[in-house]
Each structure stands twice: as structure tokens, then as C-alpha cells.
Amino acid sequence: MNNGNPLVHLQDVVKTYHMGDVDVQALRRVNLSIEQGDFVAIMGASGSGKSTLMNIMGCLDRPTSGQYYLDEQLVSVLSPTELARIRNRVIGFVFQSFNLLSRTSALENVELPLQYADVQARERHVRAMEALKRVNLADRMHHYSNQMSGGQQQRVAIARALVTNPRVILADEPTGNLDSRTSIEIMSLFQDLGRSGITIIIVTHEPDIAAFAARVVVMKDGRIRTDKRQTSRIAEFLPVEQDEDSES
């Protein structure tokens, strides 16, 4: 598995968008390596290229030039179908707006990636329940997403990202729609997962959130401005959302 090579390795990655007649360079020769098990926060103002970087690392987009190795595989040359397979097996996504399927139970939301991995129904149930247990939502698995609080929805989304046992979780502004208290809960969950060996990369523009990471990469104008390791702030363990239970 990991023989010392970085899990994520970008080499001279360039991404150019064509906006009418103008070419916009979203990424200008980015070099970045992330080791297995690291907890990285990518920061930057809007337009700095952090979302583009995230999309490329998440195999949702391909670089215009340069190489991207994920788990030692050169993924910048793969077809959309092969990229879909990588996204399914290697990566777990967490989004700012949760992106849960409405009128669908938490359990079924979590099962979704397994459907595309051709896992049998029984095993899907078992694994989805385990994932929900890991995010402390075992008792809510039959609730619909719209019957849940924001923090609960994001935890369902994290369970969905976890269920395939990915190598890396990519979280794009995971706390952007949450209040500060719930944000800390979510970050605590990410730190737990990080301790279990999953690589976590989060994109955020909030320094408070970036403080929980072990490494902070700051982007500006399509380039990496700074890349520092830090002593991460430990997210205080909080009893899970007792005040929000009453609503459902």
C-alpha cells in the first residue's frame, strides 16, 4: 500500500479556463504532495484557485497540463468512466451544502456510493450502518435528510464519504453552512477520522477551521503561497447535539 510515496502528488499542474476570448489561469504550475494520514487545510480567498485544486485532486476535473498521481496512479490521463471508478473507490467527498438526496433516509444516502461499487444489498446495509455508527448517528438512520439538523446532515454526508473506506476525504468548506459550535463537532469528527489513518483535505477560508489541521496550504492567484505545518488545535469533545434532538 504505502511504500513511502505520497498519496497525493501534483507536479506542475496547470488549469486554464476559457472564458470567451480570455484564458483564465486558475492554477499556475502547482506542485503539492500529501502523505497518507495527513490532515491538510487549503486556504485562500475566492478566486485563488483552491476550488480548482480541490476538483482536480477529487478527480472531478483534469488538469490542462502537468501530472497528478493519486495513490501512485497517474490519474490526469484517465477517461471519465475510469475517473468515476477512482472517485468511488479512493475518494470520499464532503460538500458545504451536504448534497444529501431529499426524501431519502440517512441509511440510503450513505449506501449510495456502494450502489455504484456493485456491493450487494445486505452488505451495503451493514456497511452503511457501521459508517453511521462512526459518526454517532446510528439512531437516526431511518430519518429523512430534511428531518435533520445541519450538523446531523453533514455527519450523514461524512458517513457517506467514509462508507467506501476511501484513502482520502476531500471536504469543500464542510462547516460553511454550520454554526460555530456544530463546526467544532464536525472538525472533531474529522480529527477522529484522521487519527484512524484516513487522509483528510479540507478547503476553507476560515482560519479558525484551518487551525484544526496539521498542515495549512495557502493559495493565491493560482499558486501555493505558503505551506506550513502547525500544531493542530484539538477539537474539544462535545456530547452530541442533545439540544437538537428535541426537534425530530
Place this chain on the structure above:
Amino acid sequence: MNPLQTIKIAVRALRRNKMRSFLTMLGIIIGVSAVIAMVAIGEGAKSQVVDTFASMGTNLLIILPGATTSGGARGGFGSMPTLTWDDLKAIQNEVSAIRYAVPDLRSAEQIIGEDQNWTTSIHGTSPDFFIIRNWTISKGELFTKSDMDAGNKVVVMGQTVAEKLFGSSADPVGQTVRIKKVLFQVIGLLEKKGQSTMGQDYDDTVFLPYTTFRSKIQGGLQNYLNGIILASATTSQDTKKAEKQITNLLRERHHIQLGTDDDFSIRNLTEMAGAMEAGTKTLTTLLACIAAVSLLVGGIGIMNIMLVSVTERTREIGLRMAVGARPTNILAQFLVESLTLSTAGGIIGVSLGVFVAYWLANKFSWPLLVRPEIIVLAVGFSALVGIGFGLYPAYKASRLDPIEALRYE
């Protein structure tokens, strides 16, 4: 992802918008039920035509004698006996496309029973007549060849005559009747045959051997057959051939010069039935075309809703792609959704169509004719409509860029 899974997802998505799904299906439902009902109507009408002609006789040809011309007044077919008993024998023996040929001599006579009398149509014929006309005996027995040879005074009667003479419940078999002061024994009662399309009551007839008929009912004319000849072709395809063979034979026997009119006439009932059938077929085709157009409109409705659905669920598509759905998974998902819509519509349409056909069949007392292949065809065609019109929206969904789709508001 396995197909069952895909169908489950599709059904769930459709159930989320029940009203919309139902309205979308409505186009297909109306189209399919119209197809089923229209075809059933056409088939019902057709079978009625076929039944009517079948009741007249199997592959029936009617040979009528020629016309008299006296003092410039032309008497019409049948007014002069031109057919001879030898002609009949020749037709029976020499025409290969004919299976049976029988004389049918008629006379309207009064028939007197125990205490009632009734004037009806008396026919002199041979036992093969009943084979040609698919007419079976209900009680007693038919007269036989030996009855004919001996010229026995026996009759077989239709149900109407029996009812008029002996009452509806009495058994006429064994009774004695008088026709033209001659005593006859009733040996058989025929099955009920009903009415002709013109309202003529087939059951208001009495049959006796033509030999007896010639000697007791209608004298004179030794060589000429004073009636008509009924012939049955070997198969329904052979009626045309039989007609031609008989024409040639009779023209030769009657020494008719080329260019001169026949002194007889042949009615080919199978041909007439064919023409009427063709008429109803045209009607059926026309109705089916209208129904097909409504199916097409239904298909466009499905396409419209699927396009709306793809746009509405752009984020869902983006998310599915992000978590590992391949473009083909997305394509299959939306294709199966439209397929489910159209097939479900097709099945509901078939049920409704069968119901309407049943109701119409009852109303017009037609036989209920919903052929299974029409049902299969209708459901299959609606499934095809679903795939055809669902393909573009599904393709569009599968081509979405996951990044754009996830960002879609």
C-alpha cells in the same frame, strides 16, 4: 449497478412526483387504450361479417339459372330454368375445386300440422346441403341418401316452423304434417340458425329430399332443375377457381358462343365476404393510425417531463457522479425512469382499453376480441416510445459536468 437496483431508483424517483408522473403517463394511457379499443372494435366488426357469411355456408357458391326474355321484358336471374339435372351431375363430377354441389328447389307452401297451419318456404335438397350450410340437427335425424333414392315422404324442419305448428316446447319429431295434401313424417328438428343480415329467418324453412319434392310438390320439367345449385369449394382460396371452372363447364354444356352472355349466374359469397372484410380492415387501420399519433404525443410528453426532471435534479446527478456514478449509470437511471413511465402507462392503458372493448362488445353484442399479440404490441410499442423519447434527456444527464452540476442552483 444491477438492473433491479436501477428500476428501484427509478420507481422511487417517479413516486416522489406522483401527480406529475401520472399526468405524464396519461398520454400513453390514452394512446394505448385507444389502440386496444379501436383494434377490438375493428376485429369485432370483422368477425361479425365473417360469422354472417359463415352462417350462410362454407366457401359457398350460388349458381342461379338464367333470365327469360319475353316480349322485351327481361325476367331477371332465376326466372327461367336453364340449369339441368345433368349440369348438376357434371358440376359434381367434373369440377375439381368443388367438394359438394346440391340442388335447392324452393316453393312457398302451406304446411298443416295437427291443429295448426303455417305458410313457409319448402326446400327440396340432398343431405350434403346441411354440410355446406354448417347446419346440424337438434332432435331426430336428417334424411339420408336412401330416403332420397326411395323418394320417402319425410321432412326436417327449422325451429320457427316447429314452434308455429306444435308450440315452442313440443317435440315435432314423429309427428305427421301435410303439404299439398300429401302426408309427411317429421324425422328431424334443425338447430337454431338465426337471421340473415337482411332479417330473413333461416329457421322458417322445411326441408325434404329433392326427389320427393319433384314428385309431390313441384311437378313437370323433367330435365330442368327448377331452382338453384349450391356448391361448396374445397377451400376458401379455391372459390375463385371453382367459379371459373363452373362457368367454363356450363358455357360449354349450354353451347354458349364467345361474346354472348352467360345464361346463368354465379354468386361467390367468399369474395363478397372478403370485400366487406377489406372494408372493415381499412377502418381498423385508420383508427389504429389515430391511436398511434396519440401515442406519439404521449411520447413527446414523456420527453418534456424527463428534460424538466434532468434540469431539476442536476445537483443530484452531480452528487451521484461525485460518489462514483459512471456516465452510463446516469444514462441508465434516466432511461429506466422514462421506460418505467411509458411501460406503466402502457399496462394501465391496456387494462383500460380491454375494459372499453368489453363495454363496447356488450353494447353492440359483438364477440370480445382482444388478441394477445395486440396487447404485447401495444405495451412493446409504448416501451419503445419510452426509450425513444427518454434517450435524449438521459444522454443529456449523462453528459453533465459533475463540477457544474454540483454547483447548480
